[in-house]
Amino acid sequence: MIKNNKNGIEYLTFNNISSLDRIRHAFSTRLGGVSTGIYSSMNLGYTRGDIKENVDENFRRMASVLQCEVSDFITGIQTHTVNVLRVGKEDAGKGVTRPVDYEDIDGLITNEPGIVLTTFYADCVPLFFVDPVNRAIGLSHSGWRGTVNRMGKVTIDAMRENFGTDPSHLICAIGPSICMNCYEVSENVADAFMKEFSGCLLTAGDTLDDHKFLMSKGDDKYLLDLRAANRLIMLEAGVPADNIELPGICTCCNPGYLFSHRASKGQRGNMAGFLGIIP
Numbered sequence: 001m002i003k004n005n006k007n008g009i010e011y012l013t014f015n016n017i018s019s020l021d022r023i024r025h026a027f028s029t030r031l032g033g034v035s036t037g038i039y040s041s042m043n044l045g046y047t048r049g050d051i052k053e054n055v056d057e058n059f060r061r062m063a064s065v066l067q068c069e070v071s072d073f074i075t076g077i078q079t080h081t082v083n084v085l086r087v088g089k090e091d092a093g094k095g096v097t098r099p100v101d102y103e104d105i106d107g108l109i110t111n112e113p114g115i116v117l118t119t120f121y122a123d124c125v126p127l128f129f130v131d132p133v134n135r136a137i138g139l140s141h142s143g144w145r146g147t148v149n150r151m152g153k154v155t156i157d158a159m160r161e162n163f164g165t166d167p168s169h170l171i172c173a174i175g176p177s178i179c180m181n182c183y184e185v186s187e188n189v190a191d192a193f194m195k196e197f198s199g200c201l202l203t204a205g206d207t208l209d210d211h212k213f214l215m216s217k218g219d220d221k222y223l224l225d226l227r228a229a230n231r232l233i234m235l236e237a238g239v240p241a242d243n244i245e246l247p248g249i250c251t252c253c254n255p256g257y258l259f260s261h262r263a264s265k266g267q268r269g270n271m272a273g274f275l276g277i278i279p
């Protein structure tokens with residue numbers, strides 16, 4: 001992952017996606033926007049109580065970073081589903097410059113240049129997918145519900161069906177999200193993962209491997225590594241390990257730099273992941 005600053009707008013990019021031809025992408029931070037208070041300052045969420053004009057300006061600033069228009073963005077309507085929507089030029093601006101006409105969409109895919117897929121985060125896991133062979137992209141939101149329902153695989157399957165994507169060609173990135181030490185979950189969440197991913201629980205004497213991403217703390221509490229789980233899902237779907245970049249930064253460990261739902265107890269704005277094909 002790379003830290004970038006353009007005219008005071010601080011944003012993150014991935015090494016592997018940056019090396020691809022005619023692809024633009026970014027993950028916003030809290031820094032470089034105009035929102036104040038708990039939204040300070042780069043809040044990209046219109047639904048969290050912030051002033052609309054401030055969010056509009058924040059989107060304009062991210063458009064300047066991405067070298068696109070605000071009317072190129074298309075946003076998800078995220079409700080922790082594994083619903084993936086194929087979008088195109090006719091959807092440009094939805095969620096930013098005009099209303100959306102869909103609901104419950106946590107993943108977006110396209111093969112059309114110009115538009116910029118946009119999804120929102122504050123601890124949950126952003127999944128970026130680029131198919132350089134068929135020039136197609138996907139961007140999905142994967143919290144614990146999305147992860148236990150294999151949002152990464154669902155997105156890859158949608159790209160295969162729509163664009164003929166071969167998973168072995170995919171270049172993927174797992175974006176800034178909550179780390180295992182910060183992500184304590186209750187027994188019902190842990191149970192859901194143990195049921196869906198046999199052998200994911202790390203027990204005493206185990207060595208850490210790709211399949212282990214859950215650890216008991218006692219008292220029916222567990223630590224869950226959502227990034228490792230999403231990486232495993234990508235690997236099992238056929239993405240080569242070398243093609244998956246990890247974030248190396250935790251939202252909850254860095255609450256002044258990134259919005260974190262946990263760290264702020266829900267008093268926060270939204271960051272966004274952006275991914276587009278350059279015309």
Ligand SMILES: [Zn+2]
Pocket residue numbers: 178179180181182250251252253
């Ligand atoms: Zn952390």
